[in-house]
Amino acid sequence: MVEVLTGTFTVKAGHAQMLKGGVIMDVVNAEQAKIAEEAGAVAVMALERVPADIRADGGVARMTDPAIICDIMDVVSIPVMAKVRIGHFVEAQILEHLGIDYIDESEVLTPADETHHIWKHDFKVPFVCGCRNLGEALRRISEGAAMIRTKGEAGTGDVVEAVRHMRTVQDAIRKLQNMPDDELVVEARDMQVSLDLLIKTRELGRMPVVNFAAGGVATPADAALMMQLGADGVFVGSGIFKSGDPASRAHAIVQSVTHYQDAAILAEVSKNLGEPMVGISAKSIPDNELLASRSK
Amino acid sequence: MEVGVLAVQGDFAEHIAVLGKLGVKAKEIRLPHQLEMVDGLIIPGGESTTLSRLMSLYNFREPLQQMAKEGRSIWGTCAGMIMLANEITEEDPVPLGIMDIGVQRNAFGRQVDSFEQSLEIQALGPDPFHAIFIRAPLIIRVGEGVKVLCALDEARPVAVQQGNLMATSFHPELTNDHRFHRFFLDLAGKSCSSRNGSV
Numbered sequence: 001m002v003e004v005l006t007g008t009f010t011v012k013a014g015h016a017q018m019l020k021g022g023v024i025m026d027v028v029n030a031e032q033a034k035i036a037e038e039a040g041a042v043a044v045m046a047l048e049r050v051p052a053d054i055r056a057d058g059g060v061a062r063m064t065d066p067a068i069i070c071d072i073m074d075v076v077s078i079p080v081m082a083k084v085r086i087g088h089f090v091e092a093q094i095l096e097h098l099g100i101d102y103i104d105e106s107e108v109l110t111p112a113d114e115t116h117h118i119w120k121h122d123f124k125v126p127f128v129c130g131c132r133n134l135g136e137a138l139r140r141i142s143e144g145a146a147m148i149r150t151k152g153e154a155g156t157g158d159v160v161e162a163v164r165h166m167r168t169v170q171d172a173i174r175k176l177q178n179m180p181d182d183e184l185v186v187e188a189r190d191m192q193v194s195l196d197l198l199i200k201t202r203e204l205g206r207m208p209v210v211n212f213a214a215g216g217v218a219t220p221a222d223a224a225l226m227m228q229l230g231a232d233g234v235f236v237g238s239g240i241f242k243s244g245d246p247a248s249r250a251h252a253i254v255q256s257v258t259h260y261q262d263a264a265i266l267a268e269v270s271k272n273l274g275e276p277m278v279g280i281s282a283k284s285i286p287d288n289e290l291l292a293s294r295s296k
Numbered sequence: 297m298e299v300g301v302l303a304v305q306g307d308f309a310e311h312i313a314v315l316g317k318l319g320v321k322a323k324e325i326r327l328p329h330q331l332e333m334v335d336g337l338i339i340p341g342g343e344s345t346t347l348s349r350l351m352s353l354y355n356f357r358e359p360l361q362q363m364a365k366e367g368r369s370i371w372g373t374c375a376g377m378i379m380l381a382n383e384i385t386e387e388d389p390v391p392l393g394i395m396d397i398g399v400q401r402n403a404f405g406r407q408v409d410s411f412e413q414s415l416e417i418q419a420l421g422p423d424p425f426h427a428i429f430i431r432a433p434l435i436i437r438v439g440e441g442v443k444v445l446c447a448l449d450e451a452r453p454v455a456v457q458q459g460n461l462m463a464t465s466f467h468p469e470l471t472n473d474h475r476f477h478r479f480f481l482d483l484a485g486k487s488c489s490s491r492n493g494s495v
Contacts, residue, residue, distance in 0.1 A: 042305065
């Protein structure tokens with residue numbers, strides 16, 4: 001009998017590789033999911049509320065009602081992702097049971113554990129986690145994350161934090177590549193990551209798993225900016241369905257990620273998209289209300 | 297000989313990296329006019345609905361069909377295979393109709409059902425090929441003139457060849473075994489020299 005292996009790290013990380021060069025869109029119902037699929041999204045993130053509303057409403061944000069997630073899974077053929085609270089492994093067990101394609105252990109929801117993340121190796125379903133820097137990313141990968149996204153600041157429509165986090169990651173990788181061997185142990189200690197993973201990252205010259213940008217992307221130009229800074233693809237949360245004309249904007253952002261280096265196409269797809277999401281400056285948010293600092 | 301990888305969406309960088317290890321500098325193809333430069337093309341894994349939308353929008357369909365007719369080689373992996381098919385079991389996405397095969401998308405289930413398995417592939421020699429299937433499609437109809445290179449069992453072919461065209465349900469670009477890429481380069485090389493000879 002031939003051995004058939006499921007739930008391996010290769011098939012988990014491999015799924016993220018198939019999403020590269022694509023846009024993953026937040027949706028709150030089946031109708032929005034269809035619009036996203038029609039526009040060319042590579043996957044949808046099934047949510048009860050987009051981050052902008054979570055931010056506005058306050059209170060505790062939890063995993064989405066499984067009924068909503070199932071409705072969305074029923075109407076689209078592209079992969080469906082959903083969020084769980086940081087450290088809430090039971091929410092993850094529930095989503096795995098539903099047959100979700102990817103779990104986002106996300107700082108956008110209220111953390112269930114302020115110390116520990118989920119031990120993601122135990123799951124057959126792959127996980128994506130957020131990071132602000134290379135250390136956070138490599139710690140999440142150690143815990144079993146098969147995909148990373150830079151956090152940005154979700155629900156703001158302000159790309160400044162996404163840029164900061166992507167540049168911070170890329171800068172750390174460049175520094176690593178120029179570092180002599182005898183400084184690596186101290187670097188691993190300071191970054192609180194395993195030496196093996198640090199050496200692997202240095203050899204690859206990139207994050208060892210797929211790395212998308214997230215948190216504040218609102219326009220085709222924002223998406224192309226993140227791609228030119230080194231993102232493998234882009235998450236767009238509130239930016240699409242909080243804008244004046246979601247279908248057109250979704251369509252334009254998909255094209256901007258494929259043609260991120262082509263200013264002529266970027267100019268064309270940026271025309272007549274209506275009002276972008278209103279947005280709030282990330283700088284105006286008090287430190288204790290920043291979603292990105294909820295995990296380390 | 298020039299080889300391109302369709303770089304509209306998906307794991308095109310992984311294919312380009314493997315070709316690079318085999319000494320071939322492959323071109324990223326983002327717009328249809330770039331197809332004129334290449335003798336062979338890989339359509340990578342990715343999301344087939346996304347590929348289909350972008351192929352329509354940027355007028356890739358006719359030039360790709362033309363490319364196959366001219367005898368230039370095309371290899372589709374996973375989503376690329378779906379796009380090459382004559383028909384699929386759903387109405388959407390609309391495939392290119394280049395290969396005489398019928399394909400079912402997500403035929404093994406959702407992501408939790410994605411798997412790895414070693415396969416016997418005679419065309420590649422005696423050593424088994426370790427294949428990675430991710431939300432993989434399955435070939436459910438094989439037309440005349442289509443050769444089955446590999447099957448999970450009699451009813452389930454997962455790699456096929458039709459003259460200058462190839463399709464695999466799985467992802468050789470995610471492994472360190474480059475025999476499938478060599479096989480494709482041979483095919484592209486042969487079709488390239490036979491076209492140049494006939495002109």
